Amino acid sequence: MRRESPEGERAFTMQTARKLGEIFLRREPESVSRSRAMVRELLGPDHPAYERVRLAVSELTTNAVEHSTPGPVGDLVMVVLKVVDDFVYVEVTDPGSASGKPCLKIPSPDAEDGRGLFIVDELSAGNWGVRDFGAVGRTVWCAIPAEPTASVEEAAVLGVRPE
DSSP states (O other), rough: OOOOOOOHHHHHHSSSSEEEEEEEESSSSOOOOOOOOHHHTTTTTSTTTHHHHHHHHHHHHHHHHHOOOBTTTEEEEEEEEEEEETTTEEEEEEEOOTTTTOOOOOOOOTTTSOOHHHHHHHHHTOEEEEOOGGOOOEEEEEEEETTTTOHHHHHHHHOOOOO
């Protein structure tokens, strides 16, 4: 479930985080494939969470490209990958939008779009949220278990899941 406050992230910042890398992208459709390529380069297809992280990055970058508007700090999207304990932490920062914050909606079965955050919610077992910086943008983040066996209960014990 989407969290608007950064409390869940504080648990991350108190733990040891290792930044894998970041990329700055233009707010254009081609950036989605570039963000997926970054995951391949930094995480590698042999990583147990590769496909899940790649999909989450793709969905969050797509949302940033499609739903943000140019802001006072520019027209760029930044994608960051970190490893925090047993999780791969994804951040996608964009210029924001006057039309509202990202929100989780249950998509109708016949909808052609609108599944992005629903997919991210599933991939991260609800470990995602939004940091809103007002006129200078926002960051949507999620934490994907590094191993398929990591469960929601493990995430809660590690302090990863925002409350």
